[in-house]
Amino acid sequence: MSSDEKKYWYNSRTGEVEHGLVSPAVDRIGPFDTSEEAARAPEKLKERSAAWAEEEAIEEDWPRATDASGK
Numbered sequence: 001m002s003s004d005e006k007k008y009w010y011n012s013r014t015g016e017v018e019h020g021l022v023s024p025a026v027d028r029i030g031p032f033d034t035s036e037e038a039a040r041a042p043e044k045l046k047e048r049s050a051a052w053a054e055e056e057a058i059e060e061d062w063p064r065a066t067d068a069s070g071k
Helices: 035-039 041-065
Strands: 008-011 017-019 028-032
Touching (some): 008 035, 017 035, 028 035, 028 041, 035 041
Antiparallel strands (some): 008 017
16 A cells, blocks of 8 residues: 555545545645645645745746846
8 A cells, every 4th residue: 555545635526535546636636644634725725826826926027126227
């Protein structure tokens, strides 16, 4: 038994938490150590997506913030 088979996964198609490799990989988010963590997967994805969008916005603004005038 692999370590992934002992973990919890969030099924993005059904919205259910699964223990082990039940569903196809394309439908699974995880792995998580607990079912509670897996249940929070949609919330966690939203948080990470917002953070990535913020980082990307900062990176896209970087050239304007360091233009030739130094301003």
